[in-house]
Amino acid sequence: MTAEVSKSGTTRRVFLWQSFLALNTLYLYPAFGEGGSNSAVLSLKIYDAETGKLMPCSVALRTSTGELLTQNPGYNDGFRCPGEFRSALPAGQTTLVVTRGFDYQSETREVELTDGKTTECEIRLARISPLHKDGWVCGDNHVHMKHGEGKILLDFPFLALTARAEALDYMSAAQQWNVDTVTPEILTRACAEVSTPDCMLHWNMEEPKNYWKGDVSHCMGHCWNIGMRDVAAGGKDPIAELFAMSAGDYQKEKEPTPNFESHAFIHSIGGIAAYTHPLRFWRGAWGGRNGFPFENEKFVSNMAQELPFDTIAGPTYDSIDIMMQTKERLVNQLGEQLWFMLLNQGYRIPATSSTDATFDNPGRAIPGKVRVYTRIEGELTLAKVAAGMKAGRNFVTSGPLLTFTVGSQGIGDVVPVATRIKHKTLVQAWASGAPTEYLTKIEVIRNGLVYKSIEITGKPKTHAVEFEIEEDNTSWYIVKCYGSQWSQYAVSNPIYFEAPGFQAPQPAQAQVELQVVAAGTGNSLNGSYEVIEMIGREPKVVSSGEIASGHAAFNAPATSRIRVRASGCEPAMKSIFIDTPTLLNATLEIQPEALLDWTTYENVRKTLRQIQLKFEMRSSA
Numbered sequence: 291m292t293a294e295v296s297k298s299g300t301t302r303r304v305f306l307w308q309s310f311l312a313l314n315t316l317y318l319y320p321a322f323g324e325g326g327s328n329s330a331v332l333s334l335k336i337y338d339a340e341t342g343k344l345m346p347c348s349v350a351l352r353t354s355t356g357e358l359l360t361q362n363p364g365y366n367d368g369f370r371c372p373g374e375f376r377s378a379l380p381a382g383q384t385t386l387v388v389t390r391g392f393d394y395q396s397e398t399r400e401v402e403l404t405d406g407k408t409t410e411c412e413i414r415l416a417r418i419s420p421l422h423k424d425g426w427v428c429g430d431n432h433v434h435m436k437h438g439e440g441k442i443l444l445d446f447p448f449l450a451l452t453a454r455a456e457a458l459d460y461m462s463a464a465q466q467w468n469v470d471t472v473t474p475e476i477l478t479r480a481c482a483e484v485s486t487p488d489c490m491l492h493w494n495m496e497e498p499k500n501y502w503k504g505d506v507s508h509c510m511g512h513c514w515n516i517g518m519r520d521v522a523a524g525g526k527d528p529i530a531e532l533f534a535m536s537a538g539d540y541q542k543e544k545e546p547t548p549n550f551e552s553h554a555f556i557h558s559i560g561g562i563a564a565y566t567h568p569l570r571f572w573r574g575a576w577g578g579r580n581g582f583p584f585e586n587e588k589f590v591s592n593m594a595q596e597l598p599f600d601t602i603a604g605p606t607y608d609s610i611d612i613m614m615q616t617k618e619r620l621v622n623q624l625g626e627q628l629w630f631m632l633l634n635q636g637y638r639i640p641a642t643s644s645t646d647a648t649f650d651n652p653g654r655a656i657p658g659k660v661r662v663y664t665r666i667e668g669e670l671t672l673a674k675v676a677a678g679m680k681a682g683r684n685f686v687t688s689g690p691l692l693t694f695t696v697g698s699q700g701i702g703d704v705v706p707v708a709t710r711i712k713h714k715t716l717v718q719a720w721a722s723g724a725p726t727e728y729l730t731k732i733e734v735i736r737n738g739l740v741y742k743s744i745e746i747t748g749k750p751k752t753h754a755v756e757f758e759i760e761e762d763n764t765s766w767y768i769v770k771c772y773g774s775q776w777s778q779y780a781v782s783n784p785i786y787f788e789a790p791g792f793q794a795p796q797p798a799q800a801q802v803e804l805q806v807v808a809a810g811t812g813n814s815l816n817g818s819y820e821v822i823e824m825i826g827r828e829p830k831v832v833s834s835g836e837i838a839s840g841h842a843a844f845n846a847p848a849t850s851r852i853r854v855r856a857s858g859c860e861p862a863m864k865s866i867f868i869d870t871p872t873l874l875n876a877t878l879e880i881q882p883e884a885l886l887d888w889t890t891y892e893n894v895r896k897t898l899r900q901i902q903l904k905f906e907m908r909s910s911a
């Protein structure tokens with residue numbers, strides 16, 4: 291076993307190195323290669339301080355002539371290094387900044403390179419926090435290998451090198467993929483071949499990613515997923531199924547499918563779904579294709595427009611991203627506002643984070659720039675990550691790291707409170723290992739309001755604070771901590787306090803009234819109905835009943851479709867969501883303010899109390 295691991299480890303290193311050299315040849319050598327006048331050579335080795343093994347990392351190397359070495363146009367901040375690097379460079383003072391994600395202390399080195407000589411440089415990087423030992427793993431689940439334009443094409447070895455250089459414990463690569471044929475098996479194999487004990491690469495999808503009838507103003511929402519198996523019921527290919535259910539922008543002809551039917555499919559194969567950038571939107575030019583008129587100031591939505599319905603009906607989804615890359619400041623602020631509102635309404639929705647990095651775009655191959663940490667037990671599997679994530683054992687960060695405990699309870703846990711007693715609380719924070727990072731503030735937030743704010747002076751790398759929480763109400767507490775500037779922050783998921791009698795909101799049921807008549811004559815019909823849950827595109831009957839004199843009334847899950855049969859007629863099916871104009875239109879037309887307004891959600895609940903579906907049955911003769 292050991293021999294096998296070390297053997298494949300060796301092969302891997304060679305493979306990554308070859309992949310790296312191929313890129314090296316393309317981008318480094320023209321500037322610094324044999325053709326130039328560089329006769330100084332740098333030999334750089336980076337080791338894990340703990341294991342003594344070579345370790346991938348990111349290197350920003352500035353030559354004596356002031357140039358920053360880059361490897362490919364996807365990544366502008368330097369290059370991804372497999373652990374060793376050797377290159378001819380201009381002689382003179384050379385600066386190296388070696389980084390590895392947030393949990394390794396970076397190192398900056400000045401090296402004097404001499405003509406005709408090889409200069410050896412060895413660097414050891416060590417972890418900052420005990421998080422990894424304590425079962426916290428970090429990942430990025432919203433990374434596109436190819437996002438459309440395909441300006442830069444990178445291979446799986448480079449994806450894995452990037453993830454390892456960022457110290458991501460796992461990374462999911464979403465559509466599109468740089469392979470000739472797309473199947474789960476092929477992608478799983480391509481990912482497994484480049485996965486290492488310290489970093490698991492897997493495929494996932496940004497699905498549902500759904501624009502109702504292709505209109506970019508009517509975005510039902512984008513979700514990434516994690517933990518899906520390769521095969522769905524009946525041997526179906528999950529990639530093909532999920533693509534079939536969502537319409538891209540301009541895809542007018544596709545049969546519209548609500549996101550919650552995709553969520554049900556994702557759950558059926560072991561996955562969870564996270565709404566990403568739930569409040570990303572802008573105005574801009576769009577249209578002029580496929581029958582859509584050109585508009586200069588079109589409302590372009592990447593919002594989770596279906597989220598109010600999905601929340602009240604379920605929740606049908608499993609988490610929401612409250613942190614995208616920090617340049618999307620407003621998206622993050624509004625996402626957090628949305629999350630606070632849901633928590634205040636008793637919906638214990640986990641918060642996650644993802645980058646939406648795209649490897650085929652200049653400067654955007656930066657997974658892990660923001661990331662989600664999840665606590666698991668034992669060896670890393672994506673199933674465990676998905677379960678931990680759904681249980682809310684997460685924090686999200688653009689740099690700082692944190693722990694938060696109340697007594698023996700940790701992030702995601704529930705503290706029962708019967709009487710008002712004092713609970714010993716501990717928060718520890720670490721600044722990101724990026725150069726010059728330090729801590730400035732820790733905030734404790736209770737039910738959306740600042741409960742305690744601790745200013746941190748002296749620019750420390752770590753800070754711990756102990757205090758007591760006195761609580762006898764149902765409430766939620768989170769911790770935020772900040773680095774040197776606003777864009778450096780971490781947010782924990784809540785620890786919940788729960789008083790006796792608390793009940794989480796239940797999925798709303800629809801109170802349905804059916805009217806069933808013959809098309810043409812309008813005569814009332816007898817027949818039967820079935821309440822159907824759609825698991826993706828597969829109908830599953832959950833209940834059924836009789837239709838007498840054209841009428842039936844019953845309760846059904848809000849997400850269901852109703853199928854009606856009457857003798858001599860074609861069977862017909864309607865969806866509570868799609869075929870109730872109040873529900874569908876409220877979703878299609880929602881604006882950011884309404885997504886952040888609880889009234890919108892209450893209105894969904896109200897509408898569900900009086901669902902009327904009229905079936906005009908066509909003769910099968």
Ligand SMILES: [Zn+2]
Pocket residue numbers: 432434496646
């Ligand atoms: Zn995306």
